[in-house]
Structures are given as structure tokens and as C-alpha cells.
Amino acid sequence: MSSLSNASSDRDEKDLPVFTPMPWSLQEIREAIPSRLFVRDTARGLRYLFRDVVLASVLWHLASYIDPIFKNPAVVQVLRPVGAELLRWSAWSVYWWFQGLVFTGLWVIGHECGHGAFSDHRSVNDTLGFILHTALWTPYFSWKISHHRHHCNHASMERDEVYVPKTRSDLGIPHEHSIDWDELFGDTPIYTLFMLIRQQLLAFPAYLLCNVSGQKNYPKWTNHFDPTSILFTKEQRNVVMMSNIGIAAMIYSVSLASSMYGFWEVVKFYGIPWLAVTHWFIMITYLHHTDPALPHYRGQEWNYQRGAAATVDRNFLGWQGRFFLHDVAHFHVIHHFFPKMPFYHGEEATQHLKAFIGNHYSYSEKPVFAALWDNYNECQFVEDKGNVLFYRNKKGQAVLRPAKVESKEL
Structure with missing residues (x-):
């Protein structure tokens, strides 16, 4: 399963490679990972957070010079109006790219806090996570609750929360x-x-607001902002309301900033980098959980560790993905097995995991934009019957078949 490939149009399905679900218990897998890699270091996490805040501040400060420089009459005279405008928007594009990555890195740290992987102290995790996620339009506690359930039920057709x-x-x-x-x-x-493109820009807000791509068994108006939603228990309603208050504060803050500095200034400095966060986050999570060679399970064929293995690590943007995104895409499989493990131990822990589970570990070197296009086209649907399922493409073809399956279910 470590090699992710496409089905050929003329292949008879009975000749497809056979997939056998992973046999080990979670405890056996955990014992293969050195215990020191599960240790959380609050000071180390704070250093990464400080680095990202400094990077964001420096980029913001540098961007404040873009318009004054390229609108300067002397510069316009030298470059001509067309040249000055071209360079001005090129400079803004560079800012949006890197600030979008830095903002996404800050979102990833908030995600670490939500899992309790940033610090041993819950108050530290929830305080920082609430600030970071709220600043990037994510209802921290509400999403933390549903995301935890996603991890507990990943790849289960009946119980998973997203990308069902x-x-x-x-x-x-x-x-x-x-x-x-x-x-x-x-x-x-x-x-x-x-x-x-619609998916990349709107999928996360649509999931939060309307449960798009979420569990199909939920009521029609399920969302992350209703304290009485099926997503939450009665005991969780207060923190859902706290998340809503945070988002309301963001609405007020952005409205105030727009009135003070101008709407388009807010869009340039903050709005477009935030759209980049939405894009990167959806792209990363979609490619982690969506591939023709990743199984989904029904009934008793599912267990936690099988669901955790039904993800794929990817070489996401090379060094930029590793530096700015804190390895969230490069080492995601280990995160699904042990979500409280801090991200900076992901690389070493992945080597131990890979050595233990072998071909049940999935990795892809395919360029991520090519993978996004291919998987969007190849992963269309799964069958109504069967307990181990694989995506079928626009020709109804799969790339793997379960070891035990009745022919009528194919």
C-alpha cells in the first residue's frame, strides 16, 4: 500500500492487488515508538510560536512599504506606470504566499494545542489555541471537539466526522x-x-457552517456554532458559546480595522493570507485522507489503528512545508496514531512506525498540486456494500480490492 497508483482502464477487477487490513493492536504499535518521543516540551513549543509571530510581524512590516515604494512618482517615472504596477502586485503576491504559509503555521500550532500536544498544561493549550484559532476564524473549542471525534473514528463510514x-x-x-x-x-x-477551486476556498467554512463533507447521518442543519448541535454534549455547550464569542470579537475587530484603515487594506494585509490558510489547510487534510489506495471501513472491520493507518504522508512544498507548516503534512500518519505527540518528534517517530507496520504505512512523492487534481478526479465514490472499501474513479474502477469480499460487492 506504500505505492499510490492509478487503475488502468482495461484491468479486470479480480486481478487488482489485494489489501489485507492491518493486524496489530495500538499497544503493540505504541511499544515500537520510543517513549521519549511522546514527551511534550512547553518551552520548545513556545519557541516555535515566537518564531512564527516574529515572521508574521516582519512580513507585515515589510508589506507596509510596498505601495509607498511603487506608487512613488520617482519610481513610477523610472519603471513606467505599467512596470511599477506589475512589480507592485508581484511584491504583494510574494507577501501573500509567505504570509499565508506563516499564518497556516500559526493555525497548525493552534491545532497542536487542541490535541493537547503543545504543552502538558491544559490551560496553556486552551489559552493559546483559542487565541490562534480565533484570530484565523476557527471556533477553537467547537472544532476541537469535532476534530477529536474525527481522530477517534477516522475512516469509519458510520462514525467519522469529515471526508466521509x-x-x-x-x-x-x-x-x-x-x-x-x-x-x-x-x-x-x-x-x-x-x-x-471552490473546494479549496470554501470547504472549511462550509464544513463549519453546514457540515459539508461531514457525517451524512447528522441532521440537515448541523453546524459548529449551535450549542445544541448533535456535535456537542450538554456539558460542552458553554465552551461552544465561548468559541462563538471569539468569532464575534473577530467580526467586530475586522470591521473596526476596515473603518480605520480601509477595507482593501485589511484585505491585502490580512484577508488574502487568511484565504491562503483556508486553501492550505483544506489541501493538506484532503490529501491526507483522500487517495484511491486508502481504505475506509464499515462495521467490525474498523478499529482505531486501522483508521489511523488510512492516511498518507506527502512531501508537501518541500522545505517550505517543513519549515512553515511544522511538518503537518510530511508526518501526518504518526499524528493520527498518536495525536498528543508533539509535531517536532514526528520525523523520528515516523521512522519507527514505518519499520513496524511496513507496507501499511503510506507515503507519496507525487507533487501535491498534481495529487490534488488526480485525487479529485479519481476519488468519486465507494460501494454501498462491503466492510473494506476503496474509492472508485469516474469509470467505476478501484486500484485495490479487499482480501475477503464477495464478487457481488465488487
């Missing part, structure tokens, strides 16, 4: 042998690109 695959019946695909797949999935590349 659509089934054949969800899409109204008949079980006939002769199906016009082009009629069902014959979207133009332009339309597919539009839908993909």
Missing part, C-alpha cells in the same frame, strides 16, 4: 454492468477546476 466518502447510492449510480460513465461524470476540465 459518497456512496454509489448517494450519487444515484445504478448497479448495472453497462453504465454510461461519461454521462455520469463527464465534466469538462474547466468545470472540474472551478469545483476544485
Whole structure:
């Protein structure tokens, strides 16, 4: 399973490689990881946080010079108006790229806090996590609760919280042998690109507001802002309201900043980098949990460790992903096994995990934008029946088949 590939159009399904679910217990896997790698160091975490805050501040300060420099009459005279504008927007693009990565790194630290991986002290985790996530439009406690449930139930068709695959019946695909797949999935590349961009920019707000891509068994209006939502228990309602107060404070703060400095100034310095956070976060999580070679489970075939292994590590943006994003994409599989392990131990712990579970560890070197396009097209639906499931593409093809499956379920 470590090699992620595409199905060929002419391959008979009975000849597909066979997948056997992972046999080990979570305790056996944990014993393969040195205990020192589970130790959280608050001071070390604070150093990473301080670094990111400094980077964000420096980039913000440097960006404040972009318009004054390239709108300066002397500069415009030398570069000509078109040249000055071209360089001005190029400079803004550089700022948006790197500030978006830095903001995403800050969001990742908030995510670490939500898991209790930043510090041994709950008050430190929740205080910093609340500040960081609220500043980036994430209801900290509300999302922390549903995200914890996602980790506890990942890859379970019945209980997972997000990225739950659509089934054949969800899409109204008949079980006939002769199906016009082009009629069902014959979207133009332009339309597919539009839908993909929509996913990248709106999927996270849509999930928080409307449960888009979430558990299909939830009521229609399930969301992260209703304290009485099925997502939360009665005991959790107060912290959900606290998260809502934080978001309300952000609405007020951004409105105030827009009135003081101008709406477009807020968009340039803060709004577009925040959109980049949404894009990177959705891209990272989508590619972690969505691939033709990753299984989903029903019933008793699922357990926690099998769900944790149903993720894939990726070489995400090379050194930039490692430095700015705190290895969140490079070493995500180990995070699903042990979410309280701090991110700075992810690389070493992954080597021990890989040595123990072997081919049940998944890694992909495919360039991430190519992987995003391919997986968006290849991962369409799973079958209505069966306890070990793999995504099928726009031709109804899978790349793996379970070791034990009845032919009628294929």
C-alpha cells in the first residue's frame, strides 16, 4: 500500500492487488515508538510560536512599504506606470504566499494545542489555541471537539466526522454492468477546476457552517456554532458559546480595522493570507485522507489503528512545508496514531512506525498540486456494500480490492 497508483482502464477487477487490513493492536504499535518521543516540551513549543509571530510581524512590516515604494512618482517615472504596477502586485503576491504559509503555521500550532500536544498544561493549550484559532476564524473549542471525534473514528463510514466518502447510492449510480460513465461524470476540465477551486476556498467554512463533507447521518442543519448541535454534549455547550464569542470579537475587530484603515487594506494585509490558510489547510487534510489506495471501513472491520493507518504522508512544498507548516503534512500518519505527540518528534517517530507496520504505512512523492487534481478526479465514490472499501474513479474502477469480499460487492 506504500505505492499510490492509478487503475488502468482495461484491468479486470479480480486481478487488482489485494489489501489485507492491518493486524496489530495500538499497544503493540505504541511499544515500537520510543517513549521519549511522546514527551511534550512547553518551552520548545513556545519557541516555535515566537518564531512564527516574529515572521508574521516582519512580513507585515515589510508589506507596509510596498505601495509607498511603487506608487512613488520617482519610481513610477523610472519603471513606467505599467512596470511599477506589475512589480507592485508581484511584491504583494510574494507577501501573500509567505504570509499565508506563516499564518497556516500559526493555525497548525493552534491545532497542536487542541490535541493537547503543545504543552502538558491544559490551560496553556486552551489559552493559546483559542487565541490562534480565533484570530484565523476557527471556533477553537467547537472544532476541537469535532476534530477529536474525527481522530477517534477516522475512516469509519458510520462514525467519522469529515471526508466521509459518497456512496454509489448517494450519487444515484445504478448497479448495472453497462453504465454510461461519461454521462455520469463527464465534466469538462474547466468545470472540474472551478469545483476544485471552490473546494479549496470554501470547504472549511462550509464544513463549519453546514457540515459539508461531514457525517451524512447528522441532521440537515448541523453546524459548529449551535450549542445544541448533535456535535456537542450538554456539558460542552458553554465552551461552544465561548468559541462563538471569539468569532464575534473577530467580526467586530475586522470591521473596526476596515473603518480605520480601509477595507482593501485589511484585505491585502490580512484577508488574502487568511484565504491562503483556508486553501492550505483544506489541501493538506484532503490529501491526507483522500487517495484511491486508502481504505475506509464499515462495521467490525474498523478499529482505531486501522483508521489511523488510512492516511498518507506527502512531501508537501518541500522545505517550505517543513519549515512553515511544522511538518503537518510530511508526518501526518504518526499524528493520527498518536495525536498528543508533539509535531517536532514526528520525523523520528515516523521512522519507527514505518519499520513496524511496513507496507501499511503510506507515503507519496507525487507533487501535491498534481495529487490534488488526480485525487479529485479519481476519488468519486465507494460501494454501498462491503466492510473494506476503496474509492472508485469516474469509470467505476478501484486500484485495490479487499482480501475477503464477495464478487457481488465488487
